[in-house]
Amino acid sequence: MTATDRSLELINTAAQAAADKLAHDVIAYDVSDVLSITDAFLLASAPNDRQVRAIVDEIEERLLKELGAKPVRREGDRESRWILLDYVDIVVHVQHSEERVFYALERLWKDCPELKLPADAEATRGKAEEHQRLREAEAAEEPGGEWR
Numbered sequence: 695m696t697a698t699d700r701s702l703e704l705i706n707t708a709a710q711a712a713a714d715k716l717a718h719d720v721i722a723y724d725v726s727d728v729l730s731i732t733d734a735f736l737l738a739s740a741p742n743d744r745q746v747r748a749i750v751d752e753i754e755e756r757l758l759k760e761l762g763a764k765p766v767r768r769e770g771d772r773e774s775r776w777i778l779l780d781y782v783d784i785v786v787h788v789q790h791s792e793e794r795v796f797y798a799l800e801r802l803w804k805d806c807p808e809l810k811l812p813a814d815a816e817a818t819r820g821k822a823e824e825h826q827r828l829r830e831a832e833a834a835e836e837p838g839g840e841w842r
Contacts, residue, residue: 696733697724698783701726701734701783701784703761704734704761704784705722705809706812707757708736708753708756708786709811710812710814710815711749711756712736712738712752712753712788712815713818714752716749716818717738717740717745717749717788717821718739718791718794718818718822719738720738720811720815721737721738722734722736722809722811723737723803723809724806724809725803727806728806731782732782732783732784733784734784735786735787735803736785736786737789737794737800738787738788738818739788739790739793740789740790741791741822743790746776746788746790747771749788750768750786753786754768754779765779765780765781766781766782774790775792791822791826794822
């Protein structure tokens with residue numbers, strides 16, 4: 695079994711929305727062969743809670759406006775460290791960068807086929823690592839070299 699055309703449409707629209715809000719490391723997996731509850735997972739991250747919320751809001755708005763899709767469940771709003779949007783056909787995970795590293799969902803789903811995403815979304819790969827290097831370089835330049 696593979697992800698349906700509807701699932702792919704949802705994934706691509708959500709991935710583009712995430713990329714437009716400067717998400718890091720946007721990736722999608724076809725999990726339809728191993729899970730019966732959904733076809734695909736979209737993973738994205740951001741370096742702060744405010745950006746996590748902005749990405750989620752943009753995905754939700756774009757899927758509703760362009761495809762008429764509403765999530766059946768939204769979890770994780772309180773702390774905005776990991777917000778999950780469940781659209782039944784797809785599940786979107788937007789995580790704070792620290793949670794993304796800690797939980798390493800890519801490791802769990804590495805055996806599932808990766809889905810092709812829009813070019814803007816694929817261009818986000820490696821952005822979290824790049825962001826971290828910039829933060830470390832800035833910290834090294836600060837008086838005392840302390841990292842905040």
